[in-house]
Amino acid sequence: MTARLPWPLAYTVSGDDCTAPVPLGFAAPLAEAVGHLAELGYDGVEVQVRETGARAAEGLARTVEAAGLKVLGIGTGPVAGQDRLTLTDPSPDVRRHALCRLRGAARLAGELGVPVTLGQTRGSFLPGLEDMQRIWAARAVEQLAEEASTHGSRLLLEPQSRANTSLWHTPDEALAVIDSLDAPAGLVLDTHHLDAEGVDTVRAVTEHARVTGCLQLAAPATRGPLTVGDPRLPSLLRALHAGGFTGWLTLEHTQDGDSPKAAARSWTALTDAASVLA
Numbered sequence: 001m002t003a004r005l006p007w008p009l010a011y012t013v014s015g016d017d018c019t020a021p022v023p024l025g026f027a028a029p030l031a032e033a034v035g036h037l038a039e040l041g042y043d044g045v046e047v048q049v050r051e052t053g054a055r056a057a058e059g060l061a062r063t064v065e066a067a068g069l070k071v072l073g074i075g076t077g078p079v080a081g082q083d084r085l086t087l088t089d090p091s092p093d094v095r096r097h098a099l100c101r102l103r104g105a106a107r108l109a110g111e112l113g114v115p116v117t118l119g120q121t122r123g124s125f126l127p128g129l130e131d132m133q134r135i136w137a138a139r140a141v142e143q144l145a146e147e148a149s150t151h152g153s154r155l156l157l158e159p160q161s162r163a164n165t166s167l168w169h170t171p172d173e174a175l176a177v178i179d180s181l182d183a184p185a186g187l188v189l190d191t192h193h194l195d196a197e198g199v200d201t202v203r204a205v206t207e208h209a210r211v212t213g214c215l216q217l218a219a220p221a222t223r224g225p226l227t228v229g230d231p232r233l234p235s236l237l238r239a240l241h242a243g244g245f246t247g248w249l250t251l252e253h254t255q256d257g258d259s260p261k262a263a264a265r266s267w268t269a270l271t272d273a274a275s276v277l278a
Helices: 030-040 054-066 077-081 092-112 130-150 171-180 191-196 201-211 232-242 259-277
Strands: 009-014 044-048 070-075 116-118 155-157 185-190 212-217 248-251
Touching (some): 009 030, 009 070, 009 259, 030 044, 030 054, 030 259, 044 054, 044 248, 054 070, 070 248, 077 092, 092 116, 092 130, 130 171, 155 171, 171 185, 185 191, 185 201, 191 201, 191 212, 201 212, 201 232, 212 232, 232 259, 248 259
Parallel strands (some): 009 044, 044 070, 070 116, 116 155, 155 185, 185 212, 212 248
């Protein structure tokens, strides 16, 4: 049995500015990806960008909307993943370049009227520089949140595992940063990163549903597509519903060499689990 989810369902895709498809997103050019995802029943996409700014908003929206989908969020993973730019790099030029890219993504998100997310681009510590790197990251995130707010977007900060970054691994750590900001901000919760840090995913969703703008999903252990009958999915959906979640869900996982099949598997697993909300 399948049911309609009460929140928009998105899939991770790569912007046309990326040097290659992001490894946890649909492995095809944007126009091709959104066509497949629309046929499968998805509502929208979370677009990972590398250097695109506000000037590209009209073209991006046109490509996505032509398939009947919506852009639900702008991700910034390729800034670090493809160009190795981070907010805590020892080089001031690299830090400035990273922040410039992120500000461009925030302006793009503002033009589209959607949030912008920040994950691994905050970077990793080097021995002896930890204290300074914390300061650099905090200042940059404050500027990024202000940029997003000024242009009609909102920053969503993603707790990530220590394998990706030295900063803000748990929801509580990320919330401490959010609470220090003058501009509005929220969370992205990712089941893979919560699992990697030993955080109970259902409990985290239960406690933080209202401040969470996006929940990113992948199969436990493998970080692959979701599977029908995964016992955690109904619990997660109930927690979102009970917590008053008003954001969107994104599938962000490996593709197993076949993106259309991976996207279909995850869509079926989630819509099957949604029957608990009927």
